[in-house]
Amino acid sequence: MDKTWNNKAWFLVLPVLVLVAFTAVIPLMTVVNYSVQDTFGNNVFTWAGTEWFEELLSSSRFWEAMVRNLIFSFIILAIEVPLGIFIALNMPKKGWGVPMCLVLMSLPLLIPWNVVGTIWQVFGRNDIGLLGYYLNAIGIDYNYVQDPFDAWVTIIVMDVWHWTSLVVLLCYAGLVSIPDAFYQAAKIDGASRWAVFRYIQLPKMQRVLLIAVLLRFMDSFMIYTEPFVVTGGGPGNSTTFLSIDLVKTALGQFDLGPAAAMSLVYFLIILLLSWVFYTVMTNYDAER
Amino acid sequence: MARIDVNHIRHSYLPNPQKDADFALREVHHTFEDGGAYALLGPSGCGKTTLLNIISGLLHPSHGQLLFNGRDVTGLSTQERNIAQVFQFPVIYDTMTVYDNLAFPLRNRGVPEADVDRKVRETLEMIDLASWAKKKARGLTADQKQKISLGRGLVRSDVNAILFDEPLTVIDPHMKWVLRSQLKQLHRRFGYTMVYVTHDQTEALTFADQVVVMYDGGIVQIGTPAELFERPRHTFVGYFIGSPGMNVMPVAIDGKTATLGSQRIELPGAPKAAGGAVELGIRPEYVRLGRDGMAVSISKVEDLGRHKVVRAKLEGRDIAAVIGEDETVPAEPKMRFDPAGINIYADSWRVEMGA
Ligand SMILES: Nc1ncnc2c1ncn2[C@@H]1O[C@H](COP(=O)(O)OP(=O)(O)OP(=O)(O)O)[C@@H](O)[C@H]1O
Numbered sequence: 217m218d219k220t221w222n223n224k225a226w227f228l229v230l231p232v233l234v235l236v237a238f239t240a241v242i243p244l245m246t247v248v249n250y251s252v253q254d255t256f257g258n259n260v261f262t263w264a265g266t267e268w269f270e271e272l273l274s275s276s277r278f279w280e281a282m283v284r285n286l287i288f289s290f291i292i293l294a295i296e297v298p299l300g301i302f303i304a305l306n307m308p309k310k311g312w313g314v315p316m317c318l319v320l321m322s323l324p325l326l327i328p329w330n331v332v333g334t335i336w337q338v339f340g341r342n343d344i345g346l347l348g349y350y351l352n353a354i355g356i357d358y359n360y361v362q363d364p365f366d367a368w369v370t371i372i373v374m375d376v377w378h379w380t381s382l383v384v385l386l387c388y389a390g391l392v393s394i395p396d397a398f399y400q401a402a403k404i405d406g407a408s409r410w411a412v413f414r415y416i417q418l419p420k421m422q423r424v425l426l427i428a429v430l431l432r433f434m435d436s437f438m439i440y441t442e443p444f445v446v447t448g449g450g451p452g453n454s455t456t457f458l459s460i461d462l463v464k465t466a467l468g469q470f471d472l473g474p475a476a477a478m479s480l481v482y483f484l485i486i487l488l489l490s491w492v493f494y495t496v497m498t499n500y501d502a503e504r
Numbered sequence: 505m506a507r508i509d510v511n512h513i514r515h516s517y518l519p520n521p522q523k524d525a526d527f528a529l530r531e532v533h534h535t536f537e538d539g540g541a542y543a544l545l546g547p548s549g550c551g552k553t554t555l556l557n558i559i560s561g562l563l564h565p566s567h568g569q570l571l572f573n574g575r576d577v578t579g580l581s582t583q584e585r586n587i588a589q590v591f592q593f594p595v596i597y598d599t600m601t602v603y604d605n606l607a608f609p610l611r612n613r614g615v616p617e618a619d620v621d622r623k624v625r626e627t628l629e630m631i632d633l634a635s636w637a638k639k640k641a642r643g644l645t646a647d648q649k650q651k652i653s654l655g656r657g658l659v660r661s662d663v664n665a666i667l668f669d670e671p672l673t674v675i676d677p678h679m680k681w682v683l684r685s686q687l688k689q690l691h692r693r694f695g696y697t698m699v700y701v702t703h704d705q706t707e708a709l710t711f712a713d714q715v716v717v718m719y720d721g722g723i724v725q726i727g728t729p730a731e732l733f734e735r736p737r738h739t740f741v742g743y744f745i746g747s748p749g750m751n752v753m754p755v756a757i758d759g760k761t762a763t764l765g766s767q768r769i770e771l772p773g774a775p776k777a778a779g780g781a782v783e784l785g786i787r788p789e790y791v792r793l794g795r796d797g798m799a800v801s802i803s804k805v806e807d808l809g810r811h812k813v814v815r816a817k818l819e820g821r822d823i824a825a826v827i828g829e830d831e832t833v834p835a836e837p838k839m840r841f842d843p844a845g846i847n848i849y850a851d852s853w854r855v856e857m858g859a
């Protein structure tokens with residue numbers, strides 16, 4: 217493309233750059249600053265070098281939180297993506313059912329995160345929660361406060377309830393853009409239901425699906441509010457994910473140095489993964 | 505390959521059709537003979553696509569019955585009917601290669617891979633995409649995509665019929681001509697029953713043995729191109745076929761004479777029972793300009809190269825006449841109608857003339 221370079225354009229982006237500097241870069245540099253120092257309060261800092269990073273990377277607590285987080289992200293993706301596709305495929309394409317389904321699907325997305333956490337925290341309780349009480353009443357021993365497995369099930373179900381709609385809505389948008397002629401041609405060509413999905417519907421959804429996977433992965437990797445409200449990271453450390461661990465370290469123990477080192481590592485991981493996703497997506501686009 | 509009987513089929517897209525206007529197909533009753541090449545010709549919205557979709561089973565008619573070789577298939581699915589259909593707009597499977605696109609309908613039916621390969625290669629040759637076989641279909645141009653669509657319709661050899669819904673709309677004129685002659689060739693070689701929808705009359709007249717003219721949800725005339733030209737059964741066919749279309753004017757009939765204002769026109773015979781609104785139709789090709797006959801005033805002469813079209817006014821009505829390239833319009837022109845080209849219509853339908 218032949219575009220003339222015009223340096224004046226930089227003035228237009230300048231306000232944004234300044235804003236980003238104040239809201240992101242400067243706080244980030246503060247964190248970098250903390251991560252290489254030690255403090256005992258009273259604003260007295262001493263140089264610590266890479267001590268916190270070494271300590272962090274050799275701490276089993278960090279790696280356990282990381283593994284837990286990866287498992288969590290993997291499980292919710294493995295459930296939400298196929299389930300979202302399935303629901304989107306079965307949603308009506310025209311008629312009065314469309315607005316109704318869309319509103320129903322959007323509802324969980326409109327609820328603030330801490331409220332979602334509170335809802336499930338109460339919902340799952342053994343004494344007054346609708347779910348907890350009746351599960352126990354029919355003989356299923358369910359107690360998310362004491363049983364790590366139950367705690368995991370609860371937060372996974374909660375996340376699925378909260379976020380599957382996002383996948384559904386994105387896929388649905390892809391599906392409704394398929395002209396009728398494609399389905400007619402598939403019928404003429406004798407395509408099976410599976411072939412219709414594989415060769416017509418899936419290709420149309422592919423791009424939105426990539427976005428959905430990216431969003432859900434990043435979001436679940438940074439999950440904090442909901443498990444914090446429901447389980448507080450417990451029982452034990454069984455639902456302590458990276459961000460919960462981080463907050464525990466930084467605010468709970470006021471270990472600013474290690475917490476800063478941890479934030480940076482955490483930030484780099486997310487940056488790396490985003491980059492991988494971005495590259496995959498753009499390569500995929502270039503192939504087209 | 506099959507004979508297709510369309511038995512009193514009516515179709516409405518509305519759930520509770522009441523009046524005639526609610527029907528997209530008011531009533532179609534016609535037989536497509538085994539191995540015939542039919543063109544379905546008509547203006548936009550007259551129900552051509554609807555009729556094709558009913559034949560292929562994509563739509564189920566509100567009323568009526570469909571027979572293939574005498575067997576009732578009204579309730580059968582598209583797949584069971586074994587019909588190939590090419591759509592108005594190109595449909596391709598983006599993620600597949602050109603080759604796989606053509607192989608798709610065969611593989612879905614469990615055709616052995618060796619036969620698939622042979623058929624696909626043949627078809628690729630025919631649509632002139634052989635060198636593109638390995639390419640992904642999504643990068644192709646609109647007319648290449650349309651050729652793939654067409655190819656998928658032609659690749660199956662055992663179909664009951666091939667239906668084409670304006671398959672060449674997005675293809676450039678030269679390629680259009682090439683593909684059309686290939687379709688004709690294919691028809692001659694394999695004797696498929698073919699129905700070809702178009703609203704381009706040249707396309708219809710060159711492709712088909714029989715042209716089916718549809719108008720407002722019904723068939724108004726079926727015939728060879730010559731029949732449609734010489735004896736349009738309905739004034740619509742007169743207007744629609746031919747360029748310029750037939751001249752139609754209201755007249756009064758008395759025995760073997762028609763009266764148009766102060767002019768008297770001799771008819772080749774006495775029209776039988778011409779009640780209602782009576783009109784006289786004559787093609788521009790049968791209008792003669794000379795020194796005797798009815799006085800006219802000339803408004804315009806269009807030179808089309810091979811012939812000239814003369815726009816004239818007779819008794820205040822517009823009339824077109826076609827004259828030869830080297831003929832000239834006389835100074836005080838008079839007009840005559842060649843009796844052989846006169847048709848009489850009552851309420852838009854043609855009436856026979858006695859001796
Ligand atoms: N899916 C549909 N729902 C409701 N009405 C329809 C539908 N498809 C077609 N119609 C109506 O039925 C009538 C016939 O349509 P059809 O598509 O068969 O016309 P056509 O002869 O194929 O026209 P064209 O030359 O524009 O393709 C039109 O009045 C159209 O508006």
Ligand SMILES: [Mg+2]
Pocket residue numbers: 552553554592669
């Ligand atoms: Mg149509």
